[in-house]
Amino acid sequence: MTYRSIxxxxxxxxxxxDDVFELTTQEIPKAGNGEVVVKLTHLSLDPAMRGWMSADEKSYIPPVKLGxxxxxxxxxxxxxSYNEKLPVGSRVMGLMGLTEYALSDGQGLNIIPKELPAEAVLSVVALPGITAYHGLFEVLKPTSGQTLIVTAAAGSVGSLVGxxxxxxxxxxxxxAGSEEKCQWIVNELGFDHSxxxxxxxxxxxxxxxxxxxxxxxxxxxxxxxxxxIFNHMNAHGRIAVCGMIADYQSNNPAPGPNWMGIIKRRLTIQGFTMPDHFHRIPEYSQALGEMLAKGELKYRSHILEGLESATSGINLLFNGQNKGKLIVKL
Amino acid sequence: MTYRSIxxxxxxxxxxxDDVFELTTQEIPKAGNGEVVVKLTHLSLDPAMRGWMSADEKSYIPPVKLGxxxxxxxxxxxxxSYNEKLPVGSRVMGLMGLTEYALSDGQGLNIIPKELPAEAVLSVVALPGITAYHGLFEVLKPTSGQTLIVTAAAGSVGSLVGxxxxxxxxxxxxxAGSEEKCQWIVNELGFDHSxxxxxxxxxxxxxxxxxxxxxxxxxxxxxxxxxxIFNHMNAHGRIAVCGMIADYQSNNPAPGPNWMGIIKRRLTIQGFTMPDHFHRIPEYSQALGEMLAKGELKYRSHILEGLESATSGINLLFNGQNKGKLIVKL
Known part of the structure; x- marks a missing residue:
């Protein structure tokens, strides 16, 4: 019995x-004491993965080691399963990697309800949702009547923020970067302008x-x-810096705005990444699940088929060709 | 009886x-009901004045009107005085302008104790001090053991921050921008490094x-x-943006850093200007006065003589030639 990994x-x-990846085949492992073996059904492709591939030790999470x-x-x-908390048949989510099977001690795995489609979980309740939720409510702290702008507004995070x-x-x-996306966020998601x-x-x-x-x-x-956008900010405006997808693949990223406007408009600019806030996942996921159940959050998923589709598929995130949350179905 | 204004x-x-200013002479006004006439003894020259001369209506305080x-x-x-709160003989501080006399309804004037030298008041307890105090304690929120860097460290604000x-x-x-300043902040003010x-x-x-x-x-x-400095910030670092003196006189200010580092290091960058916080002046001034009395805050003043010295003297702030708080003694 073998499985494949990237x-x-x-x-x-x-x-x-393609040559940064290698598709390997190995035997399915046996779980030891406290461990579980998980058969993956859906993988999430996210922009953050580009950062994890770089050798930047100063980043918020260690880079993936070569090999x-x-x-x-x-x-x-x-x-x-030899882990009481995760019995056989449990549906779990976590950072298990681009792989068909994973061995885990259960750390970082969360049980998710079986009644939600996997697409809804990965598109709303998982990383995109908790990122949107944290950035909006904890960093931007919105109040009714304010004007908010979000970039990559048709993306998995941006569509939920809006x-x-x-x-x-x-x-x-x-x-957004295409007429189709601009129309979707206004006509389907109810944004005021695109x-x-x-x-x-x-x-x-x-x-x-x-x-x-x-x-x-x-x-x-x-x-x-x-x-x-920076030049059009109001006094006491707040900016949540969540992603810089235009620059992830550049060796020579464009400079940012001069800081004079930060003083004149007394702006607060705050960067955040979710690993700092993973302890709040249960709280955020519950709130998102409730919004989803009430029909307050629409989403669309862009589904690729088979593990091998991940290697070239990830580029859809960076050329703007994906329509909705990019998911690999195994 | 006449007086001069710029x-x-x-x-x-x-x-x-020089041609942006006009030195005018006019009669000393009479105070009406609720008003006072103030004879100025010391004027403060501050970098913020450059911003107030510009026509930027979007800034934190309206520009000075021409004329x-x-x-x-x-x-x-x-x-x-026809104002009970400000009897004749009171020593007052406020935004009275580059002038030898000022008529005021008392709004924005604060009585200051006579036992402190005017230089100490303008250098420590007034705008430089409250700016340093607010930016350090309310924006940066320092804790013992952290490493702080301050630019324009020999300036009136920076020397107090440090x-x-x-x-x-x-x-x-x-x-700082000269060896003399670098030595002063280490040898006299006790900074660790310059x-x-x-x-x-x-x-x-x-x-x-x-x-x-x-x-x-x-x-x-x-x-x-x-x-x-931005590239050397630690994770969860905080940046208080108080001044951009290198750019105040430029029509084409240099761009800032790309924002990727804001995400990777989860930085918070916050601009502030003191008019938003003027209601806290009594609290800040008292704290600064106590530090000054305990000998915890050293300062140096750069004194110019006579109202007319202000027009060219203000440039000392922008070419880095001033040594300490720039004050015009009348």
């Missing part, structure tokens, strides 16, 4: 080429969409939209 | 040339001075030191 064997210099299974979150079923902000009574502007960052007159359109300025900015991308 | 008649484009007396803080004596941080048990690094930002190997010297990285960054300057 190992990281080389660090990408810019884009993720190790590539880190990724996923959902699976416990098929062998919907939760709408439910909270804010005016919400979404920035802006395409490819438009040459982006800054003028931004001023028209936010005549009273921007109070809260949820930043997922960096790139050309950043400076016009 | 009015702003033109907005500076880059540096402050109005240039805004500045100062100390004077009440010489005529001394208060030392008293709180931090390791303090000061950045760095000259003109040094070509500034980044290497910074790493040597802060082998465990920087936890707190009090930014007064912008310019070439900013990015190396």
């Amino acid at each position: 190992k990281l064997i080389k660090r990408p210099e810019t884009t993720i080429s 190790d299974v590539m880190r990724a979150s996923g959902i699976g079923e416990v098929v062998e 919907q939760m902000a709408k439910n909270k009574g804010l005016t919400v502007i979404g920035v 802006l395409n960052y490819h438009d040459a007159d982006f800054a003028e359109k931004l001023e028209a969409a936010a005549p009273k300025g921007i109070d809260l900015f949820f930043e997922n991308t960096g790139g050309v939209a950043q400076e016009p | 009015k702003l008649i033109k907005r500076p484009e880059t540096t402050i040339s 109005d007396v240039m805004r500045a803080s100062g100390i004077g004596e009440v010489v005529e 001394q208060m941080a030392k008293n709180k048990g931090l390791t303090v690094i000061g950045v 760095l000259n930002y003109h040094d070509a190997d500034f980044a290497e010297k910074l790493e040597a001075a802060a082998p465990k990285g920087i936890d707190l960054f009090f930014e007064n300057t912008g310019g070439v030191a900013q990015e190396p």
